[in-house]
Amino acid sequence: MSILRLSKATLLASVFSLPLSFAAVAADLLILSPEPVSDQDIDFVLPAVSGPNGKLELDLGMVTDPANATFRAAGSVSLPVGDMFGIQADAAIGSIGADWAVSGALHAFTRDPSSYLLGVTAGIVVAEGAWLAGIGPEAELYLDRLSLEGWAGWAALEYEDALLTDESGIFVIGDIAWYPTDDWRLSVGGASVLGRESLRLATEYQFADFGMPFSGTGELRAYDTGAFSAKIGIKGYFGAPDKSLIDRHREDDPPNRALDLFGGAGDLIFAEAEEGPLVDGEGCIIGVEEWIEGEGCMPIPD
Structure with missing residues (x-):
């Protein structure tokens, strides 16, 4: 077993199992975590979504084997449904070289911003001659400055080319994130989408002194095919009042899963039949x- 496979299996097992088990207990017993990251004293449960909000993000980069430029642009809109529930819609467009794809996702969830998120998310990626769709539970667990985030379920991949084999099976996407400061996030994650496996390192830093909430992002990903990708980008937030990055991630919008499904699938969506x-x-x-x-x-x- 390669180091990549062993690391991926360990990471995804810990990330996805912990949010599901611990968050379920929290949901049943209403156990709140210790002090929130912002160190504010609150004696009530915050709403699942603080209010209508969203984000726009853009990144550029490159991928190896073969070498190609990459581009991704995406947006998300989150809405509260009462105090206990929230919904979010994601959309994205991306390219690897000359190949383009569009993707989308829809989240429905309940959340206590001081301790957990539980929900169901469905996503789809559509490219010329192929589409990939996945649906399954999504969960997050908040432990002071540590966040465990996971999405897993069943995926199906279908090609128009009769020489390519359609596939279906399990997918798992997970991240372990740590916030050294309230406005800086570091994460390590992994993905397994219909056998395509990868490990990811990512960071996001919010610039809080410019009067407009935006952040810089970076990502490195290694695939089991031997390919690597590197991306840098920017992300802007709107709709919510000024707050720290960690509070945005826990009180406003979950991750854009349209991007995660596209990134985790690697070159599967652009596969071509061998001549x-x-x-x-x-x-x-x-x-x-x-x-x-x-x-x-x-x-x-x-």
Whole structure:
């Protein structure tokens, strides 16, 4: 077993199992975590979403094997549904070289911003000749300056090209995030989407002194194919009052899962059939006009 596979398995197991188990207990018993990160004394449960809010994000980068430029632009809008529930819609467009895809996701969740989030999220990525969709539970657990975040479920990938094999199966996406300060996030994460596996390092820093809430972002990802990607970008927040980055992540909008599904899938969505001779059901090359002795093949009739 490679180091990448072992690290991915350990990371995803810890990230996804902990939010589901601990958050379920918190939801049943209404156990609040210790002091919130902002160190404010609150004796009530905050709403699942502080109010209508959203974010816009843009990043540029490159990927190896083969070398290509990458581009992604995305946006999210979150709305409260009463005090206990929230919904969020994600949209994104991205490219790897000359190949483009659009993606979207929809979250429905309940959350106590001081301790947990529990919900269900569905997402889809559509490219020329292929689409990938996934649906399953999403969970987050907040432990002071540490956040455990996971999304997993069932995914299906379908190609228009008959020479490519459609797939379906389990997907898992998870992150462990730490906030050294209220406006700086560091995270390590992993993804397994229909057998395509990757590990990711990411960071986000909010610039709080410019009168407009925005942050700088960076990401490094390593795929099990040997490919690597690197991205830098910016993210702007709107709709919510001024607050720290950690509070935005826990009181406003969950991660953009349209981007996560696109990034975790790697080159699956842009797969192309390998060039080569067509073979019939008997293992004979189509178009061969003479019998190949010893192979049991006969000429294919016109």
